[in-house]
Amino acid sequence: VPTEFKEALPILQRIEKAGYEAYFVGGSVRDTLLNRPIHDVDIATSAYPSEVKELFKRTVDTGIEHGTVMILDHGTGYEVTTFRTESGYQDYRRPDKVKFVRSLKEDLKRRDFTINALAMSESGQITDLFGGLADMKAKIIRAVGDPDERFNEDALRMMRAIRFASQLDFQIEAKTLVGIKRHSQLLEKIAVERTHTEFVKMMTGRDAENGLDLMVATDLYQHMPGLTSRQSQLQRMIQSHFKLINEVQVWSLLAFYFNFSSQEISQFLKSWKTANKIIDDVILTTELLFRMTADQVANWDLYRAGRQNVTNAVAILNTISPASFSAYLTDYQKLPITDKKQLKITGGQLIKAGILKPSPELGKVLNYLEKAVVQATVRNDEQALINATTSFINEDD
Ligand code: ATP
Ligand code: MG
Numbered sequence: 526v527p528t529e530f531k532e533a534l535p536i537l538q539r540i541e542k543a544g545y546e547a548y549f550v551g552g553s554v555r556d557t558l559l560n561r562p563i564h565d566v567d568i569a570t571s572a573y574p575s576e577v578k579e580l581f582k583r584t585v586d587t588g589i590e591h592g593t594v595m596i597l598d599h600g601t602g603y604e605v606t607t608f609r610t611e612s613g614y615q616d617y618r619r620p621d622k623v624k625f626v627r628s629l630k631e632d633l634k635r636r637d638f639t640i641n642a643l644a645m646s647e648s649g650q651i652t653d654l655f656g657g658l659a660d661m662k663a664k665i666i667r668a669v670g671d672p673d674e675r676f677n678e679d680a681l682r683m684m685r686a687i688r689f690a691s692q693l694d695f696q697i698e699a700k701t702l703v704g705i706k707r708h709s710q711l712l713e714k715i716a717v718e719r720t721h722t723e724f725v726k727m728m729t730g731r732d733a734e735n736g737l738d739l740m741v742a743t744d745l746y747q748h749m750p751g752l753t754s755r756q757s758q759l760q761r762m763i764q765s766h767f768k769l770i771n772e773v774q775v776w777s778l779l780a781f782y783f784n785f786s787s788q789e790i791s792q793f794l795k796s797w798k799t800a801n802k803i804i805d806d807v808i809l810t811t812e813l814l815f816r817m818t819a820d821q822v823a824n825w826d827l828y829r830a831g832r833q834n835v836t837n838a839v840a841i842l843n844t845i846s847p848a849s850f851s852a853y854l855t856d857y858q859k860l861p862i863t864d865k866k867q868l869k870i871t872g873g874q875l876i877k878a879g880i881l882k883p884s885p886e887l888g889k890v891l892n893y894l895e896k897a898v899v900q901a902t903v904r905n906d907e908q909a910l911i912n913a914t915t916s917f918i919n920e921d922d
Contacts, residue, residue, distance in 0.1 A: 526557075526649060527557055527563060529553065529563055529566050530549060530553070530557070530566065530645075532598075532599075532601065533549070533566045533568065533598075533601075533603055534647060535598070536568060536581075536596055536598060536603055536605070537549075537568065537646075537647045538647060539580055539581070540568075540570050540572055540577070540580060540605075541647065543572070543576075543580055545570055545571045545572035545576065546570060546571040546629060547568055547569070547570040547571075547572070547605075547647070548568070548569050548570075548629065548644035548645060548646055548652070549566060549567070549568060549644065549645040550567050550568070550569040550632075550633075550636075550643070550644050550645075551567040551569075551636070551641055552564075552565070552567070552641065553565065553566045553567060554643045554644065554645045554651075555640050555641055555643065555657075555661070557645075558643070558651075558658075558661060559661065559693065561693075565604070566603060567604055567606065568603055568604065568605045568606070569605075569606050569607075569608055569629070569632055569644065570605055570606070570607060570608065571607070571608055571627045571628075571629070572607065573592075573607055573625055574586075574589050574592055574593075574594050574607055574625075577594045577596075577605050577607070578594055581596045581598075583596070583597040583598075584596050584597065585597065585602070587604065588604075588606075590623075591606070591609070591623050592606050592607035592608075592609050592623060592625055593605070593606045593607075594606075607625045608625065608626050608627060608628060608629060608631060608632035609623045609624060609625050609626060609631075609632060609635070610623070610624050610626055610631050610632070610634070610635055611623050611624075611635050611678075612624065617677060617678070617679065617680045617711045617714040617715070629644060629652060630654060633652070633654055633655070633669075634654075634669060634670065635669075636669055637668065637669065637675065637679075637682045637685055637686075638657075638660075638666050638667060638668060638669060638682075638685075638686065638689065638701075639655040639656055639657035639660045639665075639667045639668075639669055640657045640660055640661050640665075640666065640667075640689075640695075641657075642654065642655050642657055642669050643657045643658070655667075655669050655670075660698075664693070664694065664695040664696060665695060665696055665697075665698050666686050666689050666690055666693075666695050666696070666697045666698060666701060667697075667698040667700075667701050668682070668686075668698075668700075668701045668704065672700055672701045672703070672704030672705075673704050673707065673708070675704070676704050676705065676707075676708040676711065677708065677711070680708065680711035680712050680714055680715050681712075681715050681719050681720070681723065683704075683705045683708065683709065683711075683712060683743070683745060684712065684715075684719075684720055684723035684724065684727070684745070685723055686701060686705060687705070687723075687727055687736050687739045687740055687743070687745070688723045688724075688726045688727040688730065688736065690730075690732065690735060690736055690739060691726075691727045691728075691730030691731070691732050691733050691735060691736030692726065692727075692730035692731065692732075693730075693732075694731055694732040694735075697739065702739075702743065705743045705745065706742075706743045706744060709743055709744040709745045709747065709748055710744075710748055711748075712745055712748040712749065713748045717750060717796075717797060717798045718798055720749060721797050721798060721799070724749065724775075724797075725772045725775055727740070728769055728775040729769050729770055729771065729772075729774075729775060731768075733767065733768070733769065734763050734765075734766065734767065737759060737762060737763050738763050740759075741756060741759055741760065741763070746759060750793070750796035750797050751792075751793045751796050751797070755783060758782045758783055759782075761782060762778065762779075762782050765845040766844060766845060767841070767844050767845050768844040769841065769844075770840065771837070772799075772803055773803060773806045773807055773810055773833075773834070773837050774810070774837050774840065774841055776790070776793075776794060776797075776799065776803070776807040777807050777810040777811045777814060777837060777838070777841060778814075778841055778845075779793075780793070780807060780811040780814075781811055781814040781815070781841075785811065787808045787811075787812070790804065790807055790808050790811060791804055791808065794807060806833070806834055806837075809829065809830040809831065809834045810830065810834040810837045810838050810841075812826070812830070813826065813827075813830050813834060813835065813838035814838050814841065814842065817838060817839075817842055817850055817853060818842065818846075822853065822856075823900070824856070824860055824899050824900055824901065825896060825899050825900060827853065827856060827857045827860060828860055828862075828863065828899045831863075832857060832863065835853060835854065835857045836854065838850070838853070839851055839853050839854055860899060861898050861899060861901055861904075861905050862895075862898055862899060862905060865891070865895050867905070868891070868894060868895060868898060868905065868910065869905050869906050869907050869910060870894070870907055870910040870911065870914075872887045872888075872891060874907075875887065875890065875911075875914060878911065880911065880914055880915065880918070881914070881918070886918075890914055890917060890918070893913075893917055894910055894913060894914065894917075897913060898910075
């Protein structure tokens with residue numbers, strides 16, 4: 526039993542002592558049984574939210590209208606959700622109505638896949654109403670109930686199925702897969718942010734090539750931003766044995782295969798509602814991918830991209846290419862400076878020495894010195910930098 530469960534046991538016990546049922550549910554049960562690390566412990570209970578709140582001193586109403594109360598315990602927050610059924614699925618999205626119920630069975634029935642519909646009691650006993658344990662053993666993702674109905678209720682489940690197939694290295698059961706093919710178009714009803722999260726999780730899963738293959742085979746990719754006409758490039762990617770570990774790597778590899786300019790990257794990623802910081806990093810990493818594969822990397826390119834993006838580019842290329850690109854990591858480490866602040870002279874010093882007056886010229890000089898030091902044409906020491914400044918000014922005149 527993982528420590529996360531042990532630490533949460535007093536919460537289960539407290540709820541049960543008050544006469545209600547309480548179980549660990551969802552991803553944490555699945556991952557524990559699969560011997561995978563767990564990240565959040567979800568608890569389901571027959572107690573209504575108001576009843577849960579009466580039992581604990583410190584609670585937060587994180588999602589009380591959906592039945593979720595967060596219990597704060599020694600610095601950890603535990604989400605406790607009342608057993609519920611869902612109804613009123615409009616527009617193929619999440620339900621707008623939830624109904625609280627007292628039966629675990631009803632709660633497990635609304636869950637997406639059999640391996641996600643397991644509950645574990647305080648004593649470690651598993652409730653398995655839909656064959657989740659057998660599916661886990663056979664490495665199968667299977668919808669709970671009728672796949673057509675379930676994907677009609679919430680189209681995001683199609684993305685989740687493929688995401689789990691990738692993360693767990695599981696197969697999608699035949700009828701569930703047919704259901705995805707049949708309903709792929711419904712993905713367009715889903716908020717891009719939710720599709721985004723699942724797509725990145727899928728692409729960073731351990732069997733992501735299979736995941737991407739499934740997205741093409743089911744036509745789901747046709748209903749994601751900017752991928753509609755990209756079948757042949759995706760197909761080549763699937764053959765490439767890529768392994769990715771973060772979001773910047775995911776988008777950079779796509780941009781590389783799509784041969785995108787910075788402008789195109791920006792447009793593509795905005796359509797996915799990607800954070801601006803990620804977009805900046807993807808542009809820098811992708812540029813390195815093009816330069817590294819063309820053997821056209823200058824020190825300035827490495828410097829501008831920064832350590833994290835150099836690491837990303839090297840990591841990507843090392844997985845898709847038989848050659849090693851790790852030498853670029855050493856090149857980066859050997860840069861004379863990695864930040865403008867490391868210049869051995871400041872604007873203030875140049876003014877004090879009477880070489881320059883405060884003016885726009887000063888910024889230009891410092892940019893010039895930065896580039897010259899990175900390219901190793903000027904040494905990074907005070908006298909060399911002053912000499913370089915003087916000749917730069919004279920040349921400019
Ligand atoms: P992760 O490891 O990514 O957290 P997870 O299975 O825990 O995976 P969550 O989104 O945290 O995924 O959801 C917790 C549980 O809630 C799931 O295991 C599943 O039982 C249920 N669930 C989540 N999303 C859906 C959905 N769209 N439809 C039905 N059940 C869902
Ligand atoms: Mg979870």
